[in-house]
Amino acid sequence: MKPQPADVPCVANTQEMSTSKRHHQGFDADRDAKKIHSACKGAGTDEKKIIEVLSSRTSEQRQQIKQKYKALYNKDMEEVLKGDLSGNFEKAVLALLDLPCEYEARELRKAMKGAGTDESLLIEILCTRNNKEIVNIKAAYKRLFDRDLESDVKSDTSGSLKKILVTVLEATRDETQQVNAELAEQDATDLYKAGEGRWGTEELAFNVVLAKRSYSQLRATFQAYEKVCGKDIEESIKSETSGDLEKAYLTLVSCAKDCPGYFATLLHKSMKGAGTDEETLIRVLVTRAESDLPAIKEKFQQMYKKSLAEAVRSDTSGDFRKLLLAILH
Secondary structure, eight states: OOOOOTTOOOOOOHHHHHHHOTTOOOOOHHHHHHHHHHHHSSSSOOHHHHHHHHHTSOHHHHHHHHHHHHHHHSSOHHHHHHHHOOHHHHHHHHHHHSOHHHHHHHHHHHHHSSSSOOHHHHHHHHTTOOHHHHHHHHHHHHHHHSSOHHHHHHHHOOHHHHHHHHHHHTOOOOOOOOOOHHHHHHHHHHHHIIIIITOSSTHHHHHHHHHHSOHHHHHHHHHHHHHHHSSOHHHHHHHHOOHHHHHHHHHHHHHHHHHHHHHHHHHHHHHSSSSOOHHHHHHHHHHHTTTTHHHHHHHHHHHHSSOHHHHHHHHOOHHHHHHHHHHHO
16 A cells, blocks of 8 residues: 555545546645635625535545645634534535545544444444545544544444454455355355354354455355355344344445445435435445445436436435535536
8 A cells, every 4th residue: 555645644546536526627725725715704605616616626635725724814624614604514514624534433433422322323334444444444533532443432332243343443354356266155154054053152253254255255155155045145144133233244245245235225215205314415425425426326326216416406405405416416
């Protein structure tokens, strides 16, 4: 892994970035910082200008705009925007001003701070990220809160869920593409013995396989499992586990099978029925914008026969809607 510049601890690699923000070659942090400043100056805020600047820049570029803003006006851009904006639009803007790993670190902290833990959020973030993303989130968590993410997860969760999350936090998943057919057979048999055979204390087999094997290896294992067991791995997990552990295992399986599909489903659920879960909407769109958002959009279209933009348009309003649609553009 090539060393990152010190002040930008976690960025998507440039090849991934080029896919999403290709329409803005002439980036000028100075000009952008001044635009944001003028959008917030005086009476009334020019939200259109804020949307225009922030939605058309990469995460890395937004960091440069923040630094430039601080240098020019001796104020934190986040603080100024916080004072000028409100509601979901403010939340989405602030999310865009963080690096994805920082935003995820904040979300994890929020999930564990105070009384009660939001296990679903821990699962959604930790069970869907690749090694590098996990490493970056851990570093961001340390930097922002001067706390150790693994220790916090250990003290805020218990039992089987704690075990699988700690295994995932080790960030030692094999990320090669080769598939070892013998290992797939072996793992499938181990999972069958651990699960259908005699469920109980045997989650270790599941933890190691689901958290350590590569996604392509897991897909081969799931096929082998179906042969051995005569049913889908998801069916077995559903019949043999429950609650948060079930959710964690199903999330890991779902990501191995089709990660964009996992996020498309999550987005659909956040907008289905009465009321919208704006937090999930913001989290997924902002954190995936520079990785697999194009694939998520494609998957959403296939699965729900309408575009993600249409769904967002009909479920949100005002500047919040405009900003999300600009991210999706």
